[in-house]
Amino acid sequence: MRSDYGKQILNILMDWYENSPAYVRGQKPSRRRIMRLYDDGKTDFSAYNIEDHLIRNDINHTVLVLAEKGFIHYQWLPGQQDHILAKLWLNSSAIEQTYIWLGRRPKGDVVEDLLLQLTTLLNKTETNWARRWLEDTIKVILKKRSIGAIMSESSSERDDLLKAVSYLANNTEIETLERVFSMRCYGDSKHFERSVKARLVRILRKYLVQDDCSDEDALRLAGIVPYPEQFAFSGSLSIVFPQGTLDFTPLSFGGTLTIDDIRKGRIVLGEGIQRVLSIENRANYVDYIHKVKRSDEFILFHSGQFSPAKRIFLNAIVSSLPGNCGFFHWGDIDYGGFSMLARLRREILPMIQPWRMNQNELTQYAKFTAGFSDTYRKRLATLLNMPELSDCYPCIEYMIKTGVRLEQEAMLT
Secondary structure: OOHHHHHHHHHHHHHHHHOOHHHHOOOOOOOOOOEEOOEOOEOOOOOOOOOOHHHHHHHHHHHHHHHHOOOEEEEEOOOOOOOOEEEEEEOHHHHHHHHHHHOOOOHHHHHHHHHHHHHHHHHHOOOHHHHHHHHHHHHHHHHHOOOOOOOOOOHHHHHHHHHHHHHHHHOOOOOEEHHHHHHHHHOOOOHHHHHHHHHHHHHHHHHHHOOOOOHHHHHHHOOEEOOOOOEEEEOOEEEEEOOEEEEOOOOOOOEEEOHHHHHHOEEEEOOOOOEEEEEOOHHHHHHHHHHOOOOOEEEEEOOOOOOHHHHHHHHHHHHOOOOOOEEEEEOOEOHHHHHHHHHHHHHOOOOOEEOOOOHHHHHHOHHHOEOOOHHHHHHHHHHHHOHHHHHHHHHHHHHHHHOOEEOHHHHHO
């Protein structure tokens, strides 16, 4: 018997068993699943070539040996006894012995080991997005008694993914360079990008970002960056260091800071600042600074959903607000823009007000609005469950009713 034919046949049969309803229920199969070797030109085992007598005889002999060992049952094609096999099926009473002969771990054992691994990680983390992903993954695996439905069948790929989740869930650093992160987790500066990044980003998009964004933005929200993040602004700001004070006020078009700058110094806004405006889109940010900005305004480039590092910068700005200074956010009139405003109110300052994010703008720039799908409409409707956006409900309801949204760039026209 060629052992590779025998193992190929048995592994196919065992795969079928492990994906059957009986396996999910923890039972032995009550109905046999037939592997057709030859059925009027059709076959489930492509290697069985009845025209090649050497291969046919080799596989016939292999099947007879497997049946003698008690692993399978078989039938000859009518009228072709000892010549052409018609079908075979797994002996459900010999499943344990089949596993042993194949040197294959039972799927149930692999599932149990993974569940233990996931539960152990869940008990060690307090990070919300990681906990929700782990809880959902555990539920699906328990229900289906299967790994492939939600994670890679490859144990090494699963381990790589869990290393990344574990690191991020328990990391206390505000931001970590992507290649440094890869070295720490895998001892290879490029392994994360090659083998793990895509799977991790899918998790982050569902459990952390909950919005359309680039891979880079999704990772930034988790604290992984390709390079140190820079926070752009324009207006009267000084940062006080032990060695002296750096004043950005004279810079016509503003400057940038990094998290290291903020950790080493203390931000101070000018006393004459009457309004802070956070702008989502870079083109609008640059245009506003060039054409509109007043001396009593402080302008921030918000970009997408803010990262842990940018949260520190925003909180430093709020801590330095002069008395009676207003704080406004200008974002796209869409799901992302309003979800950013909601998050700013929840995590930075409840009194932040929307600017140019209302029904009037949708009407004024009607010819530049874009439509959206029913799926997107349902996402918009979830914003109506956020009490922090209650003053924005009329605009959101209008968008849902009319099926339109508006990006900031349209207002530059």
